[in-house]
Amino acid sequence: MKITDLPVPEQVKEVVLRSGIAELYPPQEEAIQARVLEDKNLVLATPTASGKTLIAELCSLKHILERNGKVIYLTPLRALANEKFDEFKKYTSIRKAGGKRVSVGISTGDFDSSDPWLERYDVIITTNEKADSLLRHRTKWMEDISLIVADEVHLLNEAKRGPTLEVVLARLMQINPEMQILALSATINNVEEIAAWLKASYVITEWRPVTLKEGVLLHEEIQYKDGDARKIEKKTRNTTINLVLNTVKTGGQALVFASTRKNSVTWAKKISEHTSEALSKPIKRTLTHEAEKILSAGERTRISESLAELVKCGTAFHHAGLAGAHRRLIEDLFRQGKIKVLTATPTLAFGVNLPARTVVVQDYRRWEPGYGYYPISVLEYKQMAGRAGRPKYDKIGEAILISKTADEADYLMDSYILARPERIWSRLAVEKIIRGHVLATIASDFAHTEKGIYDFFGKTFYAYQYEVKAIKSIIAKILKYLYDEEMLELFGNEIYATQFGKRVSELYIDPLSGVEIRDALRYKPAYLTDFSLLHLIAHTPDMGPVMRPYARELDEMAVLMEEHRDEFLTEVPDEWDDHIVYEEFLGEIKTAMVLKSWIEEISEETLLDRFRVQPGDLYRTIENAKWLLYATHELGRLLGNKEVLPLAAELIERVTKGIKKELLPIVKLEGVGRVRGRIIYNVGYKTIEEIKHAPLDDLTNLPLIGPRLAKKIKEQVGGFVKKETWEKLERGEEWKQKSLADY
Numbered sequence: 155m156k157i158t159d160l161p162v163p164e165q166v167k168e169v170v171l172r173s174g175i176a177e178l179y180p181p182q183e184e185a186i187q188a189r190v191l192e193d194k195n196l197v198l199a200t201p202t203a204s205g206k207t208l209i210a211e212l213c214s215l216k217h218i219l220e221r222n223g224k225v226i227y228l229t230p231l232r233a234l235a236n237e238k239f240d241e242f243k244k245y246t247s248i249r250k251a252g253g254k255r256v257s258v259g260i261s262t263g264d265f266d267s268s269d270p271w272l273e274r275y276d277v278i279i280t281t282n283e284k285a286d287s288l289l290r291h292r293t294k295w296m297e298d299i300s301l302i303v304a305d306e307v308h309l310l311n312e313a314k315r316g317p318t319l320e321v322v323l324a325r326l327m328q329i330n331p332e333m334q335i336l337a338l339s340a341t342i343n344n345v346e347e348i349a350a351w352l353k354a355s356y357v358i359t360e361w362r363p364v365t366l367k368e369g370v371l372l373h374e375e376i377q378y379k380d381g382d383a384r385k386i387e388k389k390t391r392n393t394t395i396n397l398v399l400n401t402v403k404t405g406g407q408a409l410v411f412a413s414t415r416k417n418s419v420t421w422a423k424k425i426s427e428h429t430s431e432a433l434s435k436p437i438k439r440t441l442t443h444e445a446e447k448i449l450s451a452g453e454r455t456r457i458s459e460s461l462a463e464l465v466k467c468g469t470a471f472h473h474a475g476l477a478g479a480h481r482r483l484i485e486d487l488f489r490q491g492k493i494k495v496l497t498a499t500p501t502l503a504f505g506v507n508l509p510a511r512t513v514v515v516q517d518y519r520r521w522e523p524g525y526g527y528y529p530i531s532v533l534e535y536k537q538m539a540g541r542a543g544r545p546k547y548d549k550i551g552e553a554i555l556i557s558k559t560a561d562e563a564d565y566l567m568d569s570y571i572l573a574r575p576e577r578i579w580s581r582l583a584v585e586k587i588i589r590g591h592v593l594a595t596i597a598s599d600f601a602h603t604e605k606g607i608y609d610f611f612g613k614t615f616y617a618y619q620y621e622v623k624a625i626k627s628i629i630a631k632i633l634k635y636l637y638d639e640e641m642l643e644l645f646g647n648e649i650y651a652t653q654f655g656k657r658v659s660e661l662y663i664d665p666l667s668g669v670e671i672r673d674a675l676r677y678k679p680a681y682l683t684d685f686s687l688l689h690l691i692a693h694t695p696d697m698g699p700v701m702r703p704y705a706r707e708l709d710e711m712a713v714l715m716e717e718h719r720d721e722f723l724t725e726v727p728d729e730w731d732d733h734i735v736y737e738e739f740l741g742e743i744k745t746a747m748v749l750k751s752w753i754e755e756i757s758e759e760t761l762l763d764r765f766r767v768q769p770g771d772l773y774r775t776i777e778n779a780k781w782l783l784y785a786t787h788e789l790g791r792l793l794g795n796k797e798v799l800p801l802a803a804e805l806i807e808r809v810t811k812g813i814k815k816e817l818l819p820i821v822k823l824e825g826v827g828r829v830r831g832r833i834i835y836n837v838g839y840k841t842i843e844e845i846k847h848a849p850l851d852d853l854t855n856l857p858l859i860g861p862r863l864a865k866k867i868k869e870q871v872g873g874f875v876k877k878e879t880w881e882k883l884e885r886g887e888e889w890k891q892k893s894l895a896d897y
């Protein structure tokens with residue numbers, strides 16, 4: 155089917171044609187035949203890169219332009235939300251009937267807000283968690299939604315984030331029974347079941363824009379699923395390296411999945427020793443430049459240094475320990491074809507769009523702290539394999555599992571390549587997962603009776619798969635807990651949230667965190683310090699898994715525990731009572747110490763050294779800390795704890811920036827982060843007023859600042875820069891333009 159023949163407004167066709175798409179892919183045609191453009195619910199379950207987004211776009215514009223509708227687009231990750239936002243922006247040139255342009259908004263942060271400003275957008279792109287929090291605030295515009303697009307619906311199967319998606323879908327169906335649902339998914343086993351739950355029809359195909367060949371590599375030979383075989387030249391003694399080199403030498407790119415972060419780095423290093431020779435001179439020059447960019451983006455650590463070295467050889471690693479800025483740089487370089495080989499942990503398979511000609515599954519096992527190694531699921535393998543083949547660049551994509559013995563080769567062929575992906579199961583019926591959703595159902599007025607609550611949970615995928623009865627006893631137990639903890643109160647047969655319960659629900663924290671914070675706020679320690687609050691938030695379940703102290707750190711943490719004994723807001727466990735609780739407590743102390751060091755301006759490199767905390771983990775901890783400190787502040791306000799408020803407010807700022815108190819005024823300037831802030835402060839410009847009177851030359855000459863940023867700083871403080879002074883500086887000495895990011 156040609157784009158020109160589509161039953162959508164002409165303006166839409168023009169935009170699609172301009173983006174280089176002239177004809178629909180077969181699965182897209184099937185979606186149209188399933189009447190997705192005629193308001194019919196649909197589950198579109200097709201392989202990676204088969205063009206699901208275009209169907210979502212066409213459907214959205216149909217709603218906006220022909221039905222005066224409003225669209226919400228749900229994604230599981232912030233990175234994906236940003237990707238979709240960029241893709242949707244191309245439609246903002248289109249005018250609606252009244253003359254106004256189509257508008258697209260994005261909202262992924264701040265869980266304690268109803269974001270009324272989003273009302274003016276036609277398409278709102280958001281994460282499942284943000285949508286959940288908006289529903290808790292009973293955001294008005296959510297009732298006007300006429301189309302919901304749920305991307306990556308197979309996420310329902312994920313233990314932690316699946317239930318959120320499930321609840322969001324059930325709630326939206328409850329408040330907008332007329333709304334159309336378009337669910338996008340990878341190919342899974344029980345699409346029919348998900349479709350039936352959503353009252354949708356479904357399209358399921360194996361069609362891909364680039365043919366995929368799956369196989370197992372044993373020694374020098376690949377055995378493919380279709381019976382073909384192929385020999386790989388033996389360049390080195392390592393089969394994986396031989397395979398990767400074969401791809402690179404023939405102009406392709408390879409993506410190598412390793413089981414752990416450490417392995418991904420080791421493999422990148424091993425491979426890089428051989429890739430360099432396959433690079434042309436101009437590419438090498440570009441890569442040297444890109445390596446410098448990596449070093450100047452954010453703080454330097456051993457990790458960024460080793461990454462920069464590898465990038466010069468056309469190789470890189472990608473894992474959750476990398477700082478976000480570095481991860482994005484690497485992704486871009488790989489997409490542009492400048493990096494030839496990328497080694498990654500399995501998390502990459504799920505998320506951003508990074509195709510390569512050859513996908514190598516180096517290890518079909520995965521490492522989870524506390525669990526050890528376990529084999530990945532077929533679904534996960536299929537997601538990795540699906541990344542093989544770049545449309546427009548590769549005729550064929552290859553996904554290859556590496557085996558060491560003939561037995562293992564057989565096992566991999568049977569258990570992964572020839573296997574069907576698992577069924578998707580609802581993960582909702584877990585007390586700690588569902589606790590918050592039960593509270594929110596009442597606190598946000600979705601139900602006020604026990605029957606009403608069961609009715610709501612009766613609409614979830616869980617109830618569809620197992621029936622509500624199975625979940626009733628868990629809900630009853632949670633209701634009792636919430637009542638005992640004064641989050642709920644009873645009026646006859648009706649259940650309402652107390653002020654405390656309502657606030658906990660809006661703050662989007664686990665009710666258990668709410669209870670822990672409340673109890674802590676009622677307790678009067680001998681000394682209330684930064685450490686008191688940092689430990690408190692590390693103690694709540696919302697901080698996520700605690701940082702495990704390494705064997706050599708255990709004693710140090712135990713000493714710290716004694717030193718800070720008078721500051722804790724929670725009970726201090728006894729080592730001889732319960733060893734597990736005690737060790738967890740030491741982990742909380744470690745988390746608190748990492749945050750404390752961060753706000754003492756300890757460098758990322760030192761944090762890595764001292765606590766073995768990688769930048770990616772540090773930043774996730776900081777994000778959680780900001781949110782939980784905010785929650786502490788808000789609950790402190792509700793409970794009238796005047797002592798905690800200023801301390802919490804100050805800590806939020808300090809944790810956000812990673813600074814000592816004295817830098818607070820000057821890091822407010824754009825372009826000035828903790829590193830530059832410290833430099834400016836240490837030469838004596840300690841306040842905005844002092845910076846205002848600083849000679850421009852003085853600022854310019856500071857390390858990491860330079861004329862451009864100096865001018866920007868002056869403009870922000872209201873200082874005046876004479877035209878001649880500026881021109882002289884611009885003409886003056888050569889200076890490297892530093893990134894203006896806060897640093």
Ligand SMILES: Nc1ncnc2c1ncn2[C@@H]1O[C@H](COP(=O)(O)OP(=O)(O)OP(=O)(O)O)[C@@H](O)[C@H]1O
Binds near residue numbers: 182200202340
């Ligand atoms: N009909 C078409 N003709 C040519 N290219 C297309 C067509 N439809 C989509 N594409 C392109 O295919 C690429 C992949 O599409 P898309 O991102 O929608 O994949 P997807 O099905 O959502 O895969 P994933 O499972 O990875 O999310 C995009 O770059 C898109 O522009």
Ligand SMILES: [Mg+2]
Binds near residue numbers: 207
């Ligand atoms: Mg997609």
